[in-house]
Amino acid sequence: MSTPLLSVRGLRSGYGAVEVLRGVDLDVAPGEIVALLGSNxxxxxxxxxxxxxLVAARAGRVLFDGKDISATHYRDIxxxxxxxxxxxxxIFPNLSALENLELGSFARARERRAANLERVFGIFPRLKERTRQLAGTMSGGEQQMLAIGRGLMGEPRLLILDEPSLGLSPLLVEELFxxxxxxxxxGLAILLVEQNVGQSLExxxxxxxxxxxxVQFSGTGAELLATDRLRRAYLGV
Known part of the structure; x- marks a missing residue:
């Protein structure tokens, strides 16, 4: 693997007295899709x-493009x-689809907003048809497109997608993947965090x-599909 774009070592964090992360190591290379799987x-x-x-790290390091961002404010990240x-x-339900998208370039790539809007509309043509529609009245699938489109407006170098298929119909899940x-x-690097194991590994x-x-184990998609450890992790058998 090339030098990681994201490198996480020994990451610990949680809420109040509850420690949730217990020493997580993970890498994402430039242009790579990495899946992070696990049950609820x-x-x-x-x-x-x-x-x-958004949550403070208690220990460990998060490096992005070689720089330690473990204690960096989320806006700077x-x-x-x-x-x-x-x-x-x-999404912001009382704002239009267009307004939601424009907010995606508030902190980054504001000067290229118009060009990035056209790029998003090229990827999600349905959003162009609904620019004036209030986001809260859009379907679940359209709202997920809007959320991803809003992320793309900031010209990400790494896009983290957290459970993007949640609540979508099987047909929309297929389209989303x-x-x-x-x-x-x-060429976009993506960290895909999902419960949909089969399609994520594909x-x-x-x-x-x-x-x-x-993290209990890792590997290529083919390696994980071939091991009983994946089944045990989800089914406990």
């Missing part, structure tokens, strides 16, 4: 929020090009499996 409560979302600066599309979409593969084909170069706040 494994610590995946806490990992995303800690790397993104966004400005560096590490952009997090959160679980649950977190196709779009993620398209973004990867354009498009990821490598994957990590997290249990109880720690």
């Amino acid at each position: 409560g494994a610590g995946k979302s806490t990992f995303n929020q800690t790397v993104s600066g 966004v400005r560096a090009g590490l952009i997090h599309v959160p679980e649950g979409r977190k 196709g779009l993620i593969a398209t973004l990867h084909g354009q 498009i990821a170069q490598r994957a990590y499996v997290m249990e109880n706040g720690a």
Whole structure:
């Protein structure tokens, strides 16, 4: 693997007296899709929020493009090009689709907003048809497109996608994973945090499996699909 764009070592964090992450190591190379898998409560979302600066790290290091961002403010992390599309979409329901997209370039790439809008509309043509529609009235699939599109407006160097398929129909999940593969084909590095194991491993170069706040094993998609450890991690058998 080339020099990692994101390198996490010994990361610990949590909430109050509760420690959730217990020494996580993870790498993402430039242009790579890496899947972070695990059942509910494994610590995946806490990992995303800690790397993104939304939750304070208690120990360990997070390096982005070789710079330690472990104690960096989340706005500066966004400005560096590490952009997090959160679980649950977190769109602004009372703003239009266009206004939500424009907010994505508030901290980064504001001067290229018009060009990036056209790029997003090229990837998600449905959003162009709904620029004036209030985001809260859009379908679940359209809201997920909007959340990803908003992330792309900031010209990410690494895009963290937290449970992007959650709540979507099987047809929309298929479409979503196709779009993620398209973004990867354009050279974007992606950390895909998902419970949809099969489709994640189909498009990821490598994957990590997290249990109880720690990475238990990792490997290529083919390696993980061939091991019983993956089944045990999810089913406990």
